[in-house]
């Protein structure tokens with residue numbers, strides 16, 4: 001069968017990526033100096049993404065604040081950039097908080113949504129007066145104890161969950177139940193209450209998945225909570241609607257649909273595999289009947305970033321848009337985008353180490369990297385990589401699987417079979433596009449004592465230069 005029959009998934013690539021990959025002399029020299037793989041980050045794209053959110057809020061006239069969800073990427077330079085460009089950072093650990101303070105971010109521009117807040121973390125936020133978002137009763141007790149020990153108070157928000165959507169209560173393991181939060185705050189944060197050192201500031205939620213309808217319902221119900229709290233004397237300055245804002249990775253909806261069809265068709269005996277050993281990426285195959293959809297990120301989307309936010313803000317609740325409800329109440333809407341603020345910000349480049357056939361004849365291309373250096377909770381990263389041969393000649397098209405350095409049979413960098421326009425040679429490069437959101441760092445490990453990938457910030461001053469993340473300052 002010809003190579004052209006493998007479905008393509010062409011990634012959107014901004015000009016800076018094309019520019020860096022069109023001439024290999026610089027990527028070669030960076031890999032020589034820093035090893036393989038390297039993660040490259042472009043902060044201009046980060047700034048552009050922030051502006052898109054800022055503009056949509058301005059357009060609706062809604063007071064807003066954007067906090068970059070740092071968990072999506074470990075580059076510290078993103079914190080420098082947040083400070084420089086005037087937005088905040090959402091932190092998930094003590095070290096993330098400390099880096100914000102080291103960079104000089106104003107405490108009001110830091111939010112703390114860490115899932116586990118131990119004594120060390122709470123001591124630090126109390127000392128630095130960094131507002132936090134509380135999740136449960138034990139956290140409240142520990143914070144209260146620390147505030148009493150230090151004779152201090154602290155601005156707090158409360159995470160809530162259990163929103164009603166289409167007649168059902170949305171599940172979450174996080175936060176206080178929406179039906180109990182008004183009584184809880186009114187009782188405990190009053191002057192005579194148990195937690196009278198907490199200065200109530202606002203409400204927070206973060207929903208799993210990517211539904212704008214669910215978010216509109218959750219926002220509307222949170223506004224109702226804010227109204228009820230106001231009657232008890234607690235004014236909400238903000239509602240934070242967390243992250244989960246969609247982004248779009250792919251250039252063509254048609255390619256996306258064709259891939260799904262081809263994946264499902266691939267189970268037929270007469271059809272060849274398009275994923276390793278006909279992996280269905282999370283679809284269940286019960287005696288030839290396919291159940292469910294691939295458990296992958298929706299890499300193609302029409303409704304993404306600022307359009308996604310616009311859709312929520314224009315939702316009508318009780319005859320008014322949610323934007324109007326927020327404006328009427330003078331409530332600031334906060335966002336904590338991770339992935340969507342990192343759109344087009346990063347690439348990962350690795351070097352070809354070997355080519356070989358597996359015991360069933362598949363052509364495997366081993367890269368000097370491991371699977372955890374480009375890995376997320378999605379069953380596969382469904383973007384075609386950019387193949388960068390040292391000597392382009394387009395002589396020998398082939399189909400390959402990219403494999404990594406961990407000693408596991410399942411150590412595939414991509415489960416998809418990829419067609420290349422020429423046979424790879426040792427030393428050629430492969431560039432994975434749009435890896436800044438979660439792919440680079442979220443599951444990164446140091447098994448086998450491999451070094452972690454170097455994180456390099458790219459900037460163009462005539463030619464492209466890189467600065468190791470740890471040396472970067474703004």
Ligand SMILES: Cc1ncc(COP(=O)(O)O)c(C=O)c1O
Pocket residue numbers: 069072090113206242243244245336337338339340
């Ligand atoms: C509380 C909170 N805020 C923000 C985010 C960022 O989500 P995303 O990267 O999908 O925007 C997450 C992700 O898990 C989260 O748990």
